[in-house]
Amino acid sequence: MVVAQLYIDGKHHGIQMFIVQLRDLETHMPLPGVDIGEIGKKLGMAGVNQGFLGFKRVRIPRTNMLMRNAKVLPGGKFVQSPASRLNYMTMVFTRCLIVNLSYDCLLQAATIATRYSAVRRQSPINSSDPEPQIIDHVTQQQKLFPEIANGIAYRITGQHMWELYELTLKEIANGDYTRMADMHIVACALKVLSTTDGSFGVERLRLACGGHGYLTSTNFSTLYGNVIAAYTYEGENTVLLLQIGRYLVKTWTQLTQGKKMSPLAAYLAEIYDKPEIAAWNDSRSYLVKLLQFTAANKTRLAFENLTNRVNGGQTLEEASNNTGIELTQAAELHGRQFVASAFLEQITVAKKNQRSVALNSVLENILELYLVQTVLRHMNDILRFTPISDANLRSLQNRLELSLKKLRPDAVAICDGFDYHDRVLNSTLGCYDGNVYERLFEAAKKSPLNQKPVPDSFEKYLKPFLKSNL
Amino acid sequence: MVVAQLYIDGKHHGIQMFIVQLRDLETHMPLPGVDIGEIGKKLGMAGVNQGFLGFKRVRIPRTNMLMRNAKVLPGGKFVQSPASRLNYMTMVFTRCLIVNLSYDCLLQAATIATRYSAVRRQSPINSSDPEPQIIDHVTQQQKLFPEIANGIAYRITGQHMWELYELTLKEIANGDYTRMADMHIVACALKVLSTTDGSFGVERLRLACGGHGYLTSTNFSTLYGNVIAAYTYEGENTVLLLQIGRYLVKTWTQLTQGKKMSPLAAYLAEIYDKPEIAAWNDSRSYLVKLLQFTAANKTRLAFENLTNRVNGGQTLEEASNNTGIELTQAAELHGRQFVASAFLEQITVAKKNQRSVALNSVLENILELYLVQTVLRHMNDILRFTPISDANLRSLQNRLELSLKKLRPDAVAICDGFDYHDRVLNSTLGCYDGNVYERLFEAAKKSPLNQKPVPDSFEKYLKPFLKSNL
Structure with missing residues (x-):
């Protein structure tokens, strides 16, 4: 499959896809005019x-073009796709898949690091006591549990996005293209956020395993290589954020x-119409409101600064470039409020009755941790637009610490519940039975340097050197 | 060299260092009782x-212990080091070295990414214009230039730290141990910050090179492997932050x-005595003051919450664990204010007259970018303690964008000035001559898969499969 710009008689017709034969069917030699090879070693995806x-x-041949939507007729005439965004739907699909990849890598890493943290003992909390499981150190909980929460948030929000995707496809089949723009933007946002949080989450979890995490036998580096690749492919994250940012300003x-908003931008209209936020309350929905209010105000700021630049004589495109930092920040927050509100909705309303009371209680605490953590991470922008008292900020810190404490006894069981087989995790630190040190030794013994008690290099280099008269 | 806990007759005498023979001098076989091997493949430092x-x-043997400070006498009597912290000085030295490693990796990565960004062209800013060098996109500048500024900040602050280190050694030789605690804390803080910012900076720079950055031939992954290892070794970063945090609360x-403060904690005393911050002004020293004010207030918060826990019946150690998140946050800010104030001092006062006016002008803009960027990144805490108006925040955003714009024409020359030889950078993307694509192709052609036009796997696996009747 080749994706390429299509030109007919010098006129550009966008990016189209073609099936192209590259090699001879008998000899497998590249066909004439085809220069093909491998790009060399990469940091992951070996x-x-x-x-x-x-x-x-x-x-x-013309008929090798994929012509479900746009077409080239036998005479060379180009027929446009019925909706220019239809081509985007393949990308939307791929980006939805990437969300799955991201939370999968993140939850695997969380399983490895959480299990290891329940096995590893270090640094007495009370100096008279024995060394505790490191999962009892609050700073360790703060490394592990927010990543579990992130992974579950993307998993549940991702499932919701697939539902929206199916709905969009059905509507398209009926000739209704109105939801596509929303779908495109939300898929971009989730792709960006899940790959960013997924990648750096995997790395934070690896770092939470100390020196042992540096061993490739833990499988962390493979997971990282897989998920960080998606930061760049299928729309580089900054490029996508700029797309979202320009959509927000539009x-x-x-x-x-005075135009009407699509469902996923409805919150912007609400805040545009009533640009004050209600007084603080301790509900979870208020935390979502804080994120929405901040996303709207960051959008307003980007809009104002971009407009000022245009009024100052810059083209819209130059102004967009110069407002790039604020556009990407607004875009990130637009994504955050989507994940937060979808996660809240899915846990507390949508599918609540399909789950047991016990499971809902665990998920609600994970939701709590997710929301508090997300709000704290964006406090730099939130505090700019909303007056939050010191007492409210202290209450958030308390809620953070409380949700970590509440998650502690369930943490290993939650990870077990992700149901990753030992063969999938493929990690010396992450196995179900917790036999970390046995596996580390087994893996180390396989090292080429450990096959003989004295490495060959001794006779070859070290001994002659030691015996010489330097 | 073996570092081990020393016990004499069951009594613990801290960590001591010993020279231990591990292998037979003739055969190189491990000596009886010695079990030695290699730990296996790691994600870096191959x-x-x-x-x-x-x-x-x-x-x-007793005499194999390094006994410059602490000693074991022939009869087995243990003699303490004249100052218990003297053992720390070796760690302080190593941590100072790590700061060098960190900024070196970061500035090499910045050189590679900046040079590549001046060669690579993509995405027209005005759709009628040709594709610009990607370094002209403001979001790209925002990825590159703050890392250049970070690297230079750690280089210059690190040099200042070496001066403090030499001074401390001189004082120790004269029996004056008063500066050691300060020195220990500042070395911990710089080690933590430089390895954290260095590691994630290298990775941000790699990501700024898009898909090409994923190739190992760029050398980014080797740089990352080197610097991220230091995040964990010589005092894991969270462990060090907790040490700093406990020092701050003490x-x-x-x-x-009412006790007197050492020089590096003097700012805490100032703010303790006068807990209000002066009204906003646009000077650089005000940005440093903002960081100091915030560090002091985060320290106060951690102190209050820890004290409340102790008053509520927890042991000091339990309370420290439960206040862990806030302790590490205060610690980070203590480090930030040190780097910011040392960087400001070194650029605008200390060695200003040893540099040309032109160089000072470039360095002052880098300082400006560093301070604005650092303050913006900590705005979540700053806004909690200081009322900053929307106009002030807009002015900071303007200063950020202005400093990026000002750095643009100098960026490549600044990196050239770091004077890394092509052999050191060892990167397909980062060479001095900018021949990126030629080098990428050369490197790819060396891939084992490109040695024959048809890989062996075709005859062995693919052809039989294609010809079968599946």
Whole structure:
């Protein structure tokens, strides 16, 4: 499959996809004009041989173009897709898949690090007591549990996004394309956030395992290599954030013109119409409101600064570039409020009755941790737009510490519940039976340097050197 | 060299160092009772063969202990070090070295990414114009330039720390141990901050190079492997932050008792005595004051919450564990204010006259970027303690954008000025001549998969499969 810009008689018709034969069916030699090879060693994804490809006077039959939407007729006439965004739906699909990949890597890493933290003992809390499981150190809990919460948040929000995706496909089949823009934006946002949080989460979890985490036998580095690749592919994250940012500013412009908002931007209209936030309360929905209020105000700021630049004589595109930092910040917050509100909805309303009371209680604490943690991480922007008292901030810190404490006894069981087989985790630190040290030794013994009690290098280099008269 | 806990007749005498013979001098076989091997593959530092070591009834002669400070007398009597912290000085030295390693890795990565960003062209800013160098995108500048500023900040602050270290050694030689505690804390803080910012900076710079950054031929992954290892070794970063945090709370306790502060904690006393911050002004020293004010207030909060817990019946150690999150946050800010104030001092006062006006002008803009960026990143805490108006926040955003713009024409030249030889950078993307694509192709062609036009796997696996009747 080749994805390429289509030109007919010098006129550009966007990016299209083609099936192209690259090698001879008998000899497998590259066909004339095809320059093909592998790009070399990468920091991850060792099993995928990414290639480079060059064409020189290669003719692709017209019918090799994928023509479900846009078409090229036998005479060479180009027929546009019925909706220009239809091509995006493949990307939307892939980005939804990436959300799955991200939370999967993150939850695997969380399982490894949590199990290890229940086995490893270090640093007495009371100097008269024996060394505790390191999972009893609050700073260790703060490394592990927010990542469990992040992973579950993306898993549940991702499932919700798949439902929206199915709905969008059904509507498209009926000729209704209105939800596509929303779907495109939310898939971009979730792709960006889940790969960013997934990647750095995996790495934080690895670092939470101290020196042992540095061993490749833990499988952390493979997980990291897999998830961080998705930070860049299928729309580099900053490029996607800028797309979302420009969409937000366009949306805000439409608000100033009194236009109606699509469902996923409805919160912007609410805040545009009533630009004050209600007084603080301790509910979880208030934390979501804080994120929404902040996302809206960051959008307003980006809109104002971009507009000022345009009024100052810059083209819209130059102004967009110069407002880039604020556009990406607004975009991130738009994504955050989506995840937070979808997660809240899915836990406390949508599918609540399909779950046991016990499971709901665990999930509600995970939701609590997720929301408090997310709000604390964005406090730099939140405090700019909302007056929050010192007492409220102290209460958030208390809620954070309380949710960690509450999660502690369930942490290992929650990870067991993700149901990753030892063969999947493939980690010396993360196995179900907790036999960490036995596995570390077994893995180390397989090292080429450990196959003989005296490495060959001694006779070859070290001994002659030691015996010489330097 | 073996570092071990020393016990004499069951009594513990701290960690001491011993020279221990591990292998036979003739055969190189491990001596009786010595179990030695290599720990296996790691995510970085491939050239260093870290080992495991076990002793069973191994006798170490008394005189093999390093006895410059603490001693064991022939009769077995233990003589304490003249100052208990003297043992720390070796760790202080190593941590100072790690700061060098960190900024070195970071500035190498910054050189690679900046040079590549001046070569790579993508995404027109005005759609009618050709694709610009990606370094002209403001979001790209925001990825590159703050890392250059961070690297220079740690380099210059690190040099200042070496001066303090030399001074401390001189004082110790004269029997004056008063500066050691300060020195220990500041070395911990700089080790933590430089390895954290260095590691994630290297990775941000790699990500700024898009898909190409994923190739190991760029050398980013080696740099990352080197610097992230230091996040964990020589005092794991969270463990060190907790040490600093406990020192800060102890210091705050001493303030409440009216005690005098050491030089590096003097700012805490100032703020303790006068707990209001002056009205906003646009100077750089005000940004440092903001960080100091916030560090002091985070220390106060940690002190209050820890004290409340102790008053509620917890032991000091339990209370420390439960206040762990706030202790580490206060510790980080203590480090930030040190770097910021030392960097400001070194650029604008200490060695200003040893540099040309032109160089000072460049360095002052880098200082500006560093301070604005650092303050913005800690705004979540700053806004908690200081009323900053929306206009002030807008002015900070303007200063950020202005400093990026000002750095743009100098960026490549600044990196050239770090004077890393192509052989040191060892990167397909980072060479001085900018021939990125030629080098990428050369490196790819060396891949084992590219040695034949048709890989062996075709005849062996693919062809039989294609010809079968599945």
